[in-house]
Amino acid sequence: MHMADALLSPAVGATFWAGALGTIAYCSKKLKENLDEKLIPLMGVLGAFIFAAQMINFTIPATGSSGHLGGGLILAIVLGPHAAFLVMASVLTVQALFFADGGLLALGCNIWNLGIYPCFIAYPFIYRPLVKTGSSSGRIAMASAISGVVGLQLGSFSVVMQTLLSGRSELPFSAFLLLMLPVHLAIGLVEGFVTAGVINFIRSARPEILETAFSARPLPAGIPIKKVLAGLLIATVVIGGALSWFASDNPDGLEWSIEKIMGRQELPDAERGAASALKSIQEKTALLPDYNFRKSDEQTNRSAESGPASHYGKSVSGIAGAGLVLVAVLLIGLLIRTVRRQSS
Amino acid sequence: MFDNAYFNLGYLDTLSYRDTVIHRLDPRTKLLATLAFIVTTVSFPKHEIAGLLPFLLFPVLIFSFSDVPVKFILKKVLLVSSFAVFIGIFNPLLDRQIITSFFGLSVSGGWVSFFSIMLKFVLTITSALLLIATTSFPGVCHALQKMGMPEIFVSQLLFLYRYIFVLAEESMKIVRARDMRSFGGKGLGIKPAINLFGTLFLHTVERAERIYQAMLSRGFTGRLNTSRTYCFTIADALFAGLTIIFLYFFRMHDVVGIIGRVSMRMLG
Numbered sequence: 001m002h003m004a005d006a007l008l009s010p011a012v013g014a015t016f017w018a019g020a021l022g023t024i025a026y027c028s029k030k031l032k033e034n035l036d037e038k039l040i041p042l043m044g045v046l047g048a049f050i051f052a053a054q055m056i057n058f059t060i061p062a063t064g065s066s067g068h069l070g071g072g073l074i075l076a077i078v079l080g081p082h083a084a085f086l087v088m089a090s091v092l093t094v095q096a097l098f099f100a101d102g103g104l105l106a107l108g109c110n111i112w113n114l115g116i117y118p119c120f121i122a123y124p125f126i127y128r129p130l131v132k133t134g135s136s137s138g139r140i141a142m143a144s145a146i147s148g149v150v151g152l153q154l155g156s157f158s159v160v161m162q163t164l165l166s167g168r169s170e171l172p173f174s175a176f177l178l179l180m181l182p183v184h185l186a187i188g189l190v191e192g193f194v195t196a197g198v199i200n201f202i203r204s205a206r207p208e209i210l211e212t213a214f215s216a217r218p219l220p221a222g223i224p225i226k227k228v229l230a231g232l233l234i235a236t237v238v239i240g241g242a243l244s245w246f247a248s249d250n251p252d253g254l255e256w257s258i259e260k261i262m263g264r265q266e267l268p269d270a271e272r273g274a275a276s277a278l279k280s281i282q283e284k285t286a287l288l289p290d291y292n293f294r295k296s297d298e299q300t301n302r303s304a305e306s307g308p309a310s311h312y313g314k315s316v317s318g319i320a321g322a323g324l325v326l327v328a329v330l331l332i333g334l335l336i337r338t339v340r341r342q343s344s
Numbered sequence: 345m346f347d348n349a350y351f352n353l354g355y356l357d358t359l360s361y362r363d364t365v366i367h368r369l370d371p372r373t374k375l376l377a378t379l380a381f382i383v384t385t386v387s388f389p390k391h392e393i394a395g396l397l398p399f400l401l402f403p404v405l406i407f408s409f410s411d412v413p414v415k416f417i418l419k420k421v422l423l424v425s426s427f428a429v430f431i432g433i434f435n436p437l438l439d440r441q442i443i444t445s446f447f448g449l450s451v452s453g454g455w456v457s458f459f460s461i462m463l464k465f466v467l468t469i470t471s472a473l474l475l476i477a478t479t480s481f482p483g484v485c486h487a488l489q490k491m492g493m494p495e496i497f498v499s500q501l502l503f504l505y506r507y508i509f510v511l512a513e514e515s516m517k518i519v520r521a522r523d524m525r526s527f528g529g530k531g532l533g534i535k536p537a538i539n540l541f542g543t544l545f546l547h548t549v550e551r552a553e554r555i556y557q558a559m560l561s562r563g564f565t566g567r568l569n570t571s572r573t574y575c576f577t578i579a580d581a582l583f584a585g586l587t588i589i590f591l592y593f594f595r596m597h598d599v600v601g602i603i604g605r606v607s608m609r610m611l612g
Contacts, residue, residue, distance in 0.1 A: 004428040005472075006465035010387045028494030037564065038556050040496070044503020045511070045552040051504075052511035053544060056519055058537035059529070066532075069541060090500045094508070097476045097484065098353050100424045100469045105382045168390055168461055169431050170438035170454060194538055201542030209549060321604025322394050329400045336408035 002095070002110050003159055005103030009166035016162065017108030023116065024089055027082040039083060046075060047087045051094070060190055067187065072118035073148055073195045077127065078202075078209065081119040088115040109162050113155040122151035137203070141196035148192025149185060156184040352420065353508065356473070359412055360480035365579070366410035371479045371487035373580040377587040378475045382468045384591045390457045391443065394600040396464065402587070403470045412477045421469045425462075432461040481505050486574065510551075515544055 005013070031039065050071040057066045071091070075084035089111045095101040102110045130143035160176045163169050169176070203210055360367070366374075381402055388395055407414055439454035476484065482502060489498040518540055526532050556564075593599070 002427060004431075004465055005382055005386055005468035006428045006461045007431055008386055010383045013383070013386065024497050025494055028496040031496055040499055041503060041555045041559060042549070042552040043500055045507045045548050045555065047500065047504035048507035048511040049545060049548040051508050052515035052548075053541050055512065055515045056537055056540050056544070058534050059532045061533060074545075086497055086500050087504075090497065090504045093501060094481070094504060097472060097481065098356055100420055100473055103382065103468045104379060104472045104475075105386055105468065163431060168457070170435040170457065171431065172438070190534070194534060194541070197534070197538030198541045198545060201538060202545060205542065205546055206549070317604035317608045318394055318601065319604070320607050321600040321602070322397050324603050324607055325397045325600050326400070329398070329404050332401065333404035333408045336405070340408070340411070 002102035003106040003113065003162055005105045007163050007166060007168045008106055008109065009168065010105070012162055012166045013105040013108060015108075016112045017105075020089065020108040020111035020115070023085060023111075023120075027085050030082045031086070039079075043079065043083050043087050046079065047091050047094075050075070050087070050091050067190050069194055069198075070114070070118075070152075070187075070191050072114055073122065073127070073144060073151060073191065074198055076119045076123035077144075077195070077199055081123055084123075085115050085119040088119065109158070113158045113162075117154040117158075118147070118151035121154060122147035126150055137196075137200045140199055140203075141193065144196035144199065145189055145192035148190075148195060149188035152184040152188030152191060153181060156180040353512070355416065356477055357481065359477040360483070362411065364410045364478075366406055366478045368579070369478075369583055370574045370576055370580045371483040372490060372574070373576070373584050374475055374479050375484060375487045375491075377584055378471050380588065380591055381471050384595050385464055385467045387595070388460070388464070390460060391453055393456060393460050393463060395594070395598065396460065396467065398594045398599045399467055401590070403467065403474060406471075406474045406478065410474070410478045412474060417470060417473050417477065420473060421466055424469065425465060428461055428465040432458045435461070490574075507551075511544075511548060514547065518544065 050069075053071060054068045057068050059066045072084065072088050075087050078084075079087065092102070092110050092114060093107060096103060096107045096110065127143045127147040130146075131140055135143075157177070157180075160173070160180055163171070164173055164176065171179075199210070381399070385396065385399055406412070407417075435458045436452065436454035439457065440452045441454075442450040443453045443456060444451050479487075482505070485498050485501045485505075488501075489495065522531060522536065522540065
C-alpha cells in the first residue's frame, strides 16, 4: 500500500510531508531527552532487520499466496513508539529511494500511513492496555491481531483519503474503500499473528529484551494525551470535510460505484453527460468503451462549439508537437552520450 | 527474487560512486532539484499529457551526463508500477466523458487521465532513482542533515543503510537453507517463517550489542561525526538555476503546442 507520487497532488503530498517531519522532530526530541545511547545502534540494526525479514516470504495457509512481514508493530512493541516511528520512517525512506516503493513526494504519506498508525494508535491504545508483563501467549496473539488489523485498516483508509483528496483517480470513495479495506483486513490479521509469533518467540528465548522495553520505556504514559486528541480531531475534521465533499459528488455512492466498476450498464443514459452518446454495442464491451468512432449527432454538437475543421487541426498540431518534443529529447540524450563516449 | 532485490540495492549503490559531472554536484543541490522536479510534475492537472512531455528532458539529461544504465532503471520502474496502475486503471471505466479526439477517434477523459498518471509515475520514480544512482545514500543523508533533519534520524538512516547489506546476506542464507530443505512446498508456511524471524531478530539484537561495545571502545558519546564536507560550487548554481528556469518555463508555457503550431505552419 505504498502511495505513489503519480496519484498525489502537491498540496496533499506537502501536507503529509509536514505531518511526517513534525512527528520525526517530535520523536527525535523525545529520544534525546532521555537518551540511552545504546539505543542508537539497536534502532539502526533493527531497521536493517525489517529489510532482511521482508526477504523471508511465507505462504499464507488456504490461499496459496505468499506474504511478508511489515514490521511496524514488532518495532513498537520492542522499542516503544518513538524509537519505532523513527525506525519505520528510515525504513520507508530507504525503500522509497532504492526500491522506488512510493516516491519522494509520497514519502510523507507513506511515513504517515505505515508509521503513525501502528506506533501511535494501535500500540499505545490497543496493544499496551491489553498486554501486561505476565500475559499469556494467547493474550499477546489476540492483542497483536487486533492491533495489526486496526493499524492496517487506518493506513489503507488514509491511502484512500490521500488519493481522493488529490483528485487524480476517478474511483468513488465507497468503491475505493471496498477495494482497499477487505484486502488489508487479511493482511492486518496475518501481520498481527506473525508479530505475535515473533514476540512469543523472543519471550521464550530472551525474555529480558521485552522486559527492558516494558520497564525502561513506559512510553504510553509519556505520550501527551492532548496531542493525540488534537491529532485525532484534525483527522476527523479532514475526513469529515472530505466525506461530505464526496457525498455531494456522488449522491448514490455505493451501488452506483459497484455497477460502474463491474462494468454493468444498467444506468440511465442521461447520467453521465457526453457518455450518453455511447451506442449500446460499445456499452457491452466495457473494457474498451472509449475508442468509439464519433457519431454524426455528436459531431454536430461539437461543430457548434469549435467547428470540425479547427478541432481536427488542433489535434494534429498537438500530436505533431508532442512527437517532435519526444524525438528532440531522445536525440539530445543520444547526442550527449555519443559525445561523452568519444571524448573519454 | 531475494537475490535480485539484494543485487539491485548493491548495484544502485555501486553506480553512485562513479565520477561524472552529475555525481560531483552537491547532494543538497540534487535533492532540491529532484524535489522541485517531482512537485512540478505532479502539479499538472488530471487531464494533462502534452505538457508533461518536455519534462522527459530532465531524466534524459541526467541519464546521459551521469552514464547510468537506462535499462536497469526502467526495469525497476516497471517492476513497481503495480499500485499506480491498480488505482489508475479504474479511470477509463469510470470517466467516459469524451474530451478529445484523434483523427476521428474519440478519447475519453478516463484514458487521458490514466496515461497522465502513468507518465507522472515514470517521471517521478525515474528521477528519485536517478537521485540515488548519482548521489549515494550517505550523500543524501548528509544533505538532509545539513538541511536541518534531526541528528538522531540521520544517524538512524546511516546505520540502517550500513547494516542492510550485512543482514540481507544473513537472511539470504536462511532463505536458501529453507528452500533446499522444503521438499514439495513443506516448511514454507507461517509457523516455520515465524521461527526464522525470531532467530534473525535475536541475531540482530546480539549484533547490535556487539556494535555498541565496539563503538564504546572507540570513544562513542552518542554522536555520529562525519569527516566529509561538501561545498556549493558554480556548477551547483548553474545546475539549480537551469533546472528551476526550465521547470518554470515548461510548467507555465504550452511548449508542445507552440512547437506543434510552428511545425505545422512551416509545413504549410
